[in-house]
Amino acid sequence: MRLVLILILVFLNCKDKKYLRIDDEKESGSMISMRDFSRLSYTKDGVLEWKLLGKESYIYPTDNRTVVYGFEFYQYDGGKYKSYLTGKRGEINHSTKSVLLEGEVNLKTEDGKILKSENLNYNLDEKTLSTDSEVVIYSDGTTIRGKGLRADKGLNKYTVLRPTAITVGGTSPLKEK
Template sequence: MCLLLVLASCKDKEYLRIEVEKESGSMVSMRNFSRSSYKESGELEWRLKGDESYIFPKENKTIVYGFEFNQFEKGKVTSMMTGNRGEINHQTKTVVLEGKVRLKTNDGKFIESESLTYNLDEKTLFSEADVLVYSDGTTIRGKGLRADKSLNKFTIIQPKAITVGGSNPLKDKP
């Protein structure tokens, strides 16, 4: 009789099911990852967020899914870089982004590509994939890119189309 009362009073509980990890062999894996860096003055320098993060200490690398990297100056975002997957190599100080990569600066410039490499020491960008660069009313499509992180200086290796002002004729129509 007591057993029936205990079973009757039990309710189904909802449990959060953890999916299979996307990367194998990591020493540490985290969900809803966030890391920030501050200057000696206490001012926020950058913030990295991710849906999932996998840390590989032996390989000296970190892999982040749902990659979002914001750089700050005087408390304001100066650039935001996003991608589906980012691999940070701590030894070479490079970040390789893949899948819907986008870099946007606070002055309205942006890059879109399927892959992009960012060198943290040199503060330079590199890609061999198709890229779209928008700067000062001009849109350039091409293959391959070399640029500084602020997009003040950039080179499209194989330009395919350039639109100065107005609308982009290569943009997909609804």
């Protein structure tokens, strides 16, 4: 009799609980989502080529694209650091082999050049950078501001499409290397 009474009390206290979803995903429709994402690429000889890190990653296999929040991309050449590219959100299109970065985009090269913009396109095949947004480039004491950019990935050759201000210091950024 006591057992029946205990079971009745237990069932009376059991109510439908509403569960809160802890993961509040920034993207919808992805097949795979991950936190603290990282991916490394090595050459056939085992030398590190690049490293991609992200706070959140959403993979869309049917669209052949990946979205990464907290985008951090390190490039290496012969295992040596070459550049560091960051943005709040990066969308990698695996079909076109391009990356679209948005929000506080920063590129820093091994020789100290810095590029800042709100948007940046990186073509992985051609290894080129482009944007139609405002840009600021710091190079050897010289600052160039403008709108629009076409450049190689290391900022060794670049064109600011509509320059608005140049502050000269250090040596000439246009000198031959």
